[in-house]
Amino acid sequence: MQPNRRTARAIPVAAALTSLVLAGAAATTASAAPERNTDQSRTAGASGLSAKTSYAKLAGKSGKKDLVKLDLLAFNDFHGNLEPPSSSSGRVNNTNAGGAAYLGRLLADERAKSRAAGAVPITVSAGDIVGASPLLSAAFHDEPTIKVMNALGLQVASVGNHEFDEGWRELRRLQHGGCLDDGTDGANGQNSCPGDQDFAGAKFRYLAANVGWTDPSAHKSKTLFPATKIMKVKGEKVGFIGMTLEGTPDIVTAAGVQGLTFSDEVETANALVPQLKKKGVKSIVVLLHEGALPTDATAYNSCSGVSGDGLAIAQDLSPAIDVVVSGHTHQPYNCVVQDPSGQPRLFTSAYSFGRMVTKLHLLIDPKTHDIVRPAAFAENLIAMNGESVSPLAKVQSIIDTYKALVSAIADKVIGHIADGSTITKAQEADGESPLGDLIADGQVADPTTIEAGASGSTADTPVIALMNPGGIRVDLVENEAGDVTYGGAFAVQPFNNFMVSMDLTGAQIKAILNQQWNGANESGRKILQVSGLTYTWDASDAALPDADALVPGTVLVDADADPATPMVPIEDGTTYRVVANNFLAGGGDGFAGFKDATNTYFGGLDVDSLRMYLEAHDPVATPVTDRITKQD
Structure with missing residues (x-):
């Protein structure tokens, strides 16, 4: 029986390389590929x-x-x-x-x-x-x-x-x-x-x-x-x-x-x-x-x-x-x-x-x-x-040749930050970050995710955005001149992912949220950044295998995409329009629940969602992190 390599094995370290006899050691090849050695006492x-x-x-x-x-x-x-x-x-x-x-x-x-x-x-x-x-x-x-x-x-x-x-x-x-x-x-x-x-x-x-x-x-x-x-x-x-x-x-x-x-x-x-x-x-x-x-x-x-x-x-x-x-x-x-x-x-x-x-x-x-x-x-x-x-x-x-060529793209000013010079990607204890909120807000507002020729009704417009934290690479910062540039925004999201809008039921959305601490993410939680959605999760429940750690009754959604109206409880049987990048939409980072989505539509690049949002809300305010709450 072969060991499961996907379970990390901590190997004790030798104080120094054991003295080895050189005689005959040059010929160490085997005549056939061996079965995997299950002896975990071998040292590195x-x-x-x-x-x-x-x-x-x-x-x-x-x-x-x-x-x-x-x-x-x-x-x-x-x-x-x-x-x-x-x-x-x-x-x-x-x-x-x-x-x-x-x-x-x-x-x-x-x-x-x-x-x-x-x-x-x-x-x-x-x-x-x-x-x-x-x-x-x-x-x-x-x-x-x-x-x-x-x-x-x-x-x-x-x-x-x-x-x-x-x-x-x-x-x-x-x-x-x-x-x-x-x-x-x-x-x-x-x-x-x-x-x-x-x-x-x-x-x-x-x-x-x-x-x-x-x-x-x-x-x-x-x-x-x-x-x-x-x-x-x-x-x-x-x-x-x-x-x-x-x-x-x-x-x-x-x-x-x-x-x-x-x-x-x-x-x-x-x-x-x-x-x-x-x-x-x-x-x-x-x-x-x-x-x-x-x-x-x-x-x-x-x-x-x-x-x-x-x-x-x-x-x-x-x-x-x-x-x-x-x-x-x-x-x-x-x-x-x-x-x-x-x-x-x-x-x-x-x-x-x-x-x-x-x-x-x-x-x-x-x-x-x-x-x-x-x-x-x-x-x-x-x-x-x-x-x-x-x-x-x-x-x-x-390098110098391409620096000259990229300047027209990189130096374009796309906005400013109203309350400081940095919006941080650092996640708080509950898993939420100001920059994660900002990116998700830009994605849910991205007009390219509404299918061309669609009526623009609530059914066609995304009301929820979900963003993987690993896709946020650096803080959003102003340059020395006090500007946010396209180059700065690109450094935040350098993957050139496409935005994808899709239909998911309330039950499917809750299943995706529970994948933040289950399955592939059980050993290392990945808390998605959200827009149009709030919830509370129980950290003690999340520590258990296959846990439903969402606190009942706390998952609320902006069902009509109108920030002026109150959030309402999510309903398992109701279909919601959700937007995410194509990495998540394909089930990346262990979020297989996205594969159950229907009526998918590809929009523009994720960095352009951020760019358009910054241009439309110049100067942009740092979001208040009040969407995700952790209950210990």
């Missing part, structure tokens, strides 16, 4: 001194055929952050970090060090290169980020869940190139190939080993992108397997992954091992867009109390797999796990937003053609920025 230790010492001893030996040195330079979850991120997202502890040109400088310097030491550097990524990107990239369909990745020398990457934000067809365009016909000079909020820019696509190779087709007969290839890539390092073959998390359909827009299947990560990779072996590949690296959570993210070169799905995968993969480079959780760690045969395996992550690079030092034995595991070690390096660091010129040039 930091990539420590003993491995580094072993590397130095072996690398210094000379013989008829010297060991081949391979250095992997890895990063993950870049998310289109071409410029240094702001606030805490632009630091590693107290060190300013990030920005593509500074990431480029670190990569260039480390490649030079590798070559000077006789090693071959290969640059890889574990997914989410694009998606949820700042406006500088997103305004141009992330074409600037792909161009920057080419300039950074990225060679191979796994897809991540955010690669599907604009759909798999758009992701294929990013790989292969070509321009979209989507308006002139950003008239529609996005502008492919602006000015005299062209777009030739990615020079690096996306891998998608576990992303297949619901109808394989309609496609020439088994997977969306190749499952593997083989590269030669001084005559030795190194195989890369790239995967996203199996749960990708649960956290992206349904339309973006329609027609695709997402398979179990361990089963997928293990099935590919024999295929790679037939091609003479014994050194195997997995690029995995699934990760883990350390108890202390400040200790970025350690493996402190790490737990989660990515760790379970890294432990369960075939012993033939030598290294797991991971991502998705936006956390840094540098671990050594035990594979099912008890051998050490590197399991790493390099934070997010281009703030860090993991450098993995590997030795390949030319006799076995395999990586010498006990001599493999890694180090997480900060991509520092500032006056003391010289940005990589060819990357900075790309």
Whole structure:
């Protein structure tokens, strides 16, 4: 019986990597993919001194055929952050970090060090290169980020869940190139190939080993992108397997992954091992867009109390797999796990937003053609920025070009804040936030969600809006001139989701509200932001499995979409017009109840709902958070 990976497993951390006998350790592959190891006592230790010492001893030996040195330079979850991120997202502890040109400088310097030491550097990524990107990239369909990745020398990457934000067809365009016909000079909020820019696509190779087709007969290839890539390092073959998390359909827009299947990560990779072996590949690296959570993210070169799905995968993969480079959780760690045969395996992550690079030092034995595991070690390096660091010129040039092109879009003033300079996204104890209320108010008032030609009666007009809190990325703030700009609004909602109006009964709405603490959200509540609706929930009831935590009689609705009339109790059998973004409408974030909706109609972009509301209510007042009440 296989363990349930979806239940996070906390693994105790070894004080240091156990001393390992080098004799025979280079050949650690198994003849067949093993069943998953259910022994949860295996430890995850930091990539420590003993491995580094072993590397130095072996690398210094000379013989008829010297060991081949391979250095992997890895990063993950870049998310289109071409410029240094702001606030805490632009630091590693107290060190300013990030920005593509500074990431480029670190990569260039480390490649030079590798070559000077006789090693071959290969640059890889574990997914989410694009998606949820700042406006500088997103305004141009992330074409600037792909161009920057080419300039950074990225060679191979796994897809991540955010690669599907604009759909798999758009992701294929990013790989292969070509321009979209989507308006002139950003008239529609996005502008492919602006000015005299062209777009030739990615020079690096996306891998998608576990992303297949619901109808394989309609496609020439088994997977969306190749499952593997083989590269030669001084005559030795190194195989890369790239995967996203199996749960990708649960956290992206349904339309973006329609027609695709997402398979179990361990089963997928293990099935590919024999295929790679037939091609003479014994050194195997997995690029995995699934990760883990350390108890202390400040200790970025350690493996402190790490737990989660990515760790379970890294432990369960075939012993033939030598290294797991991971991502998705936006956390840094540098671990050594035990594979099912008890051998050490590197399991790493390099934070997010281009703030860090993991450098993995590997030795390949030319006799076995395999990586010498006990001599493999890694180090997480900060991509520092500032006056003391010289940005990589060819990357900075790309950024400067698009900064000039985006200004007309980003700098447009769309409103002001009446009572201060910030409306915060911070959720109060009951789960409600001022910015969440404001966004929901904009969505329920969005005229694009009323079907063209509709009568405009109450039946056609949304009376309730529901907004997922994870879709609110930053506070809404005025700039130094005291203006709210389109760029500022876009930073709040960078996903380019469409608004969807739909019919739901009162009973279905209450079922959706109960999914805030049940099912997929039982271990971590997701409190939806609301407009046209008020209710009280009982926290003690919400702690119970399959709980109906809504306090009876407290769920009230603005049934006629008129704020001047009183709220009335919601009725189970009555149908209400509800609006939400297409991520929620597709059942995202564990809210499967939206899939029961009828009479759905797609409107405009979510960021435009906010823009129109700010323009119509200039200056906008910060909402009073009185819609959701928690009862302890």
